[in-house]
Amino acid sequence: MLNIKPYILSFRLQTLPLAVSTVLMGNIIAAYHNSYHSYVGIFAVITTIFLQILSNVANDYGDAISGADNEERVGPERMVASGKISRKAMRNTVVVFVSLSLLSGIILIYFGNFRAVSIKSIGLFILGIGAIAAAIKYTVGKNPYGYRGLGDIFVFIFFGLVGVLGTYFLHTGTIHLWVVLPASAMGFLSVGVLNLNNLRDVETDAKTGKNTLVVKNGSKWGKKYHVFLHLGALFSLLIFGIYNFTEWYQWIFILVFILLLKDLIFVYKNNDPMLLYPYLKKLAISTFLLVLFLGLPLLLL
Template identity: 50%
Template structure:
């Protein structure tokens, strides 16, 4: 039972609401388009959960591998670094979640691609494999991209653009360029969570040689960058709503502006990176609230 507790801690289940935001929004935008598959929705949720846990486990293993997880690290205790789970055990569990992600993702693609389009099937399998590789290579192996400042791009693309537009396509077999606006909104907020995480860890990352974007541009510029991410998100979604206007319900996501505003205030007045930990939870949950309120507004319109 104690080992199970350690694994649940390693899975970092509190990160799941943020990860699920794109799948939820993409699914309800498809519902607004008159096409929604419960099977696709369920498989999109399970695939997202498996990929997020895979990413969490790989980060735990990778940061211990590179020495970033040490006594000076701020934030939740990592499983491998603390000795609760061995590197060998973590490797095995990573393989388990690679398999689970591949099976769930494969079923999702077969359920979503409604036409005998081999090219589209191959494209989605390539994207699915890329998602698995990206989840692992963020911190694992030689030259992980998370150590070179490219993590923000990964999060924006996979948690935002691909997460929302890909889910929408698997429901509808259609791609609408305008969807890039709400997809980018989720991508920016998700990148904001990563940026905040890196702002918190700047001291240890600098000492460990982890060259995140925050380390490269400095804390003050990282705050300005953070503000742009947070502000652009509702602005882009508002543009989308204006262009697809049907009802005032579509504006429900604007309720998230209040917590986002308070969040920015707390970030800008902060001068002790270690104390940004609480704002990570605030932004992650607000992103989830943004997605759910947006989806609820779409649902009520229909």
């Protein structure tokens, strides 16, 4: 019988709150603007979950092929590198989640607030194909972009701008300029999780030719960059709040940044990459809490 436990582990379910945070932000702002459609909200979450799992299994497969996953790696065990899932089986798993992402994405577009066959729907379909390709090409194929220091850009675009603005657009059929700010905040924090991962893996990444921005610029630079990402998220939301909030309790999201400050100080002062692993999960959960603390007061109005 097929042992499903290694597959569940390869899905890395702990990464899902961060991915869901992005579409949740888009859903909440659409609801705040009285344009929420339940089927769009549901299938946006489902599609995002499929895309995140696709990214995780493709990363497991790609890093095993390249040798980036080896006995020196810090963090959760990878299934292909450990031999618990064969390369062929993981490749098939990638195909399955490409199919699921594509099917769910088509259904999502169908329920969007525009004609099923239109320039808007075609554009979103192309964007969806791009998201699938980005999930795979991070570590898979010849010259993957994650090995050239381009992962941060793609994460900011797809886990920030596309995730929030795309979800909002599916609900409303339009783009509201102010939504760019919370979308950017989500992008900054998502890149922050990636940057923590790169700070943790800087030594093994350098040995295996995975030239992340931290490998290229050094851990000291990476720590300053981490501070910049947090400040970018904070200032984006502060500007959004100044021009959109009308009640004092809408500012409670700042409490999340206060909670993050202690972790940020630790990351900045830390000199042992192996100690950074728990902080990836903390930042992902904090990002999810941030969306709730920002979004729920908006829905109370």
